[in-house]
Amino acid sequence: MCTERTPRVAAARALTRRAGREKAGRFLAEGAQAVREALAYGRVHEVFVTAEAAARHPDLLRAADEAFARVSEVTDKAAAGLSETVTPQGVVAVCDLLDKPLETALAGSPALVAVLVGIADPGNAGTVTRAADAAGADAVVFAGDTVDPHNGKCVRASTGSVFHLPIARSRDVTAALAACRAAGLRLIAAHGHAEHDIHAVELTEPTAWVFGNEARGLDQATLDACDNALRIPLYGAAESLNLATAAALCLYETARAQRRPTR
Amino acid sequence: MCTERTPRVAAARALTRRAGREKAGRFLAEGAQAVREALAYGRVHEVFVTAEAAARHPDLLRAADEAFARVSEVTDKAAAGLSETVTPQGVVAVCDLLDKPLETALAGSPALVAVLVGIADPGNAGTVTRAADAAGADAVVFAGDTVDPHNGKCVRASTGSVFHLPIARSRDVTAALAACRAAGLRLIAAHGHAEHDIHAVELTEPTAWVFGNEARGLDQATLDACDNALRIPLYGAAESLNLATAAALCLYETARAQRRPTR
Missing domain, CATH: 3.40.1280.10 (SPOUT methyltransferase, trefoil knot domain)
Structure with missing residues (x-):
């Protein structure tokens, strides 16, 4: 179980800011729909998910598996730290930046x-x-x-x-x-x-x-x-x-x- | 100068809720643009305006005058009580409900x-x-x-x-x-x-x-x-x-x- 102090979670948190995204070359896709699309179309490195969200979206865990993306369970507090919304959905994907030349x-x-x-x-x-x-x-x-x-x-x-x-x-x-x-x-x-x-x-x-x-x-x-x-x-x-x-x-x-x- | 305890202001405040609007048959148009359109197209009974907003929108005071709408200066606190926005613009009009049969x-x-x-x-x-x-x-x-x-x-x-x-x-x-x-x-x-x-x-x-x-x-x-x-x-x-x-x-x-x- 990852907490907000787990290094990978702390690194992902930096992606909520533009400077952090530019530096790492990655960004966060938040919520079931965005994570589903990211897994289908994008390059996802890791999915952070709370126990509750994992139970609610078994399809996402399968899709992550098929996309060879690592899935890590996180605490509610860690998920909130990765969220930019008022009511975090408990699932967020670390993805490569989308833009091309x-x-x-x-x-x-x-x-x-x-x-x-x-x-x-x-x-x-x-x-x-x-x-x-x-x-x-x-x-x-x-x-x-x-x-x-x-x-x-x-x-x-x-x-x-x-x-x-x-x-x-x-x-x-x-x-x-x-x-x-x-x-x-x-x-x-x-x-x-x-x-x-x-x-x-x-x-x-x-x-x-x-x-x-x-x-x-x-x-x-x-x-x-x-x-x-x-x-x-x-x-x-x-x-x-x-x-x-x-x-x-x-x-x-x-x-x-x-x-x-x-x- | 009207405060939040002035009866007309207190009555107008009830119009921020649907039940209050239905009972009174009136509603509030908030902000310079909405008040301008209300004065041009609607039936406005009264305009509440802060000193600052009055200074910023002399055209609205003229339009209110031409529409025979009463203009009342209110305190910032009274204006905030009539506002449904995070940053009140300081001008709000009491209008007849818009809908027709x-x-x-x-x-x-x-x-x-x-x-x-x-x-x-x-x-x-x-x-x-x-x-x-x-x-x-x-x-x-x-x-x-x-x-x-x-x-x-x-x-x-x-x-x-x-x-x-x-x-x-x-x-x-x-x-x-x-x-x-x-x-x-x-x-x-x-x-x-x-x-x-x-x-x-x-x-x-x-x-x-x-x-x-x-x-x-x-x-x-x-x-x-x-x-x-x-x-x-x-x-x-x-x-x-x-x-x-x-x-x-x-x-x-x-x-x-x-x-x-x-x-």
């Missing part, structure tokens, strides 16, 4: 990519990643000062999607956009003040959607670096949509257009 | 309506109302045991949209659906296990979208009462979308189809 994530002629520039809320970043996955996107790029995709809130909000599709990180927005263009993608900025809306054009070309900060949107330099900008039409009296909703509409509109039989 | 909300040949059945999270209900407003919906119906549209979290998540379009409440789901049908609307259930997806059909008819509980979806009786059911296509590995994202996609797909020039 830009060129790797964008390899193979992608048709649809989401680029997040300066997204501040990890829940939003996770929800957009989930929508990108659902819309069949080929990759998600976390650019500029966007939150860490390995942040626990981002992983949870993605409901496993951070494991499903390639993720790249780049502090350098210009480099991220250049890599998208080099991959044959047209860069379209989602921009509330754009002249045209997403229903006014045919979004059939390979497209990288560029989404900006929740409050400030995209800065002028990023807008200028994109091929064009489109907005979501607002038919009623609402002044805007939230970022995750707007991103889902942009991504699905493109997925739909790219899949429609040509006329 | 079903027949009133659905009058005038509506083309697009959102019906929420058993939505448990007020933030989700508010976000769906915002998306319905943005998509140009004619009304939102809060049916069954859906949260109260006047809940502070719902009002905030709607970013004013609860004031923009007619809202009806009905505990009786059957009556709500019957009222939609009587208004000439086709009832379409948003259902993850539906045979067809929203991209497979032409959504040009007047439509009431029926959205279910975040975890359980719609029950069989409600599904049976609808004319048909559609799902959001999932092109990647995601198992689902969150309710607010799914609702926005359904509503916008319909808005788009209804506005497209006929071919």
Whole structure:
């Protein structure tokens, strides 16, 4: 039985902070759903589980066994120390960081990519990643000062999607956009003040959607670096949509257009 | 200067609870944005504001004056007692309840309506109302045991949209659906296990979208009462979308189809 003083548990606890994750090259996936997806799609080194959670999720123990991941029982207190939630679920996996180099994530002629520039809320970043996955996107790029995709809130909000599709990180927005263009993608900025809306054009070309900060949107330099900008039409009296909703509409509109039989 | 013991402030405090709202027929709109929308669209009886918030939002005081709403300065402590947020913004409006009878909300040949059945999270209900407003919906119906549209979290998540379009409440789901049908609307259930997806059909008819509980979806009786059911296509590995994202996609797909020039 591991306690919070067991060296491996203490080392895992450091992964709840971004600096600890960068240093170790690992992060924590918390909760039954995230651990299940991590075991199915990711590289899991170890699963920490309380006795109660182990009894509740026998499928997870089998999946860990099949993935050659070590399973260690921990005390409730140790599990709480590895948790970023108010009510710890008692199961957490130590995984390799997810992100790949830009060129790797964008390899193979992608048709649809989401680029997040300066997204501040990890829940939003996770929800957009989930929508990108659902819309069949080929990759998600976390650019500029966007939150860490390995942040626990981002992983949870993605409901496993951070494991499903390639993720790249780049502090350098210009480099991220250049890599998208080099991959044959047209860069379209989602921009509330754009002249045209997403229903006014045919979004059939390979497209990288560029989404900006929740409050400030995209800065002028990023807008200028994109091929064009489109907005979501607002038919009623609402002044805007939230970022995750707007991103889902942009991504699905493109997925739909790219899949429609040509006329 | 009003304190928490001033009778009007004490009466307003009762509006932070559902029972108090039902009894008084009033609710609280909190924060500068909500109060601004309430003054523009709703019937506001009184605005309580701290000295600091009054100095920060002179436009709100002018708008209150133009709406013949009484403005009362309150202490920080009194403002905190009227707040449902961790960091009170110091301005809150006492408003008439928003909901209208079903027949009133659905009058005038509506083309697009959102019906929420058993939505448990007020933030989700508010976000769906915002998306319905943005998509140009004619009304939102809060049916069954859906949260109260006047809940502070719902009002905030709607970013004013609860004031923009007619809202009806009905505990009786059957009556709500019957009222939609009587208004000439086709009832379409948003259902993850539906045979067809929203991209497979032409959504040009007047439509009431029926959205279910975040975890359980719609029950069989409600599904049976609808004319048909559609799902959001999932092109990647995601198992689902969150309710607010799914609702926005359904509503916008319909808005788009209804506005497209006929071919």
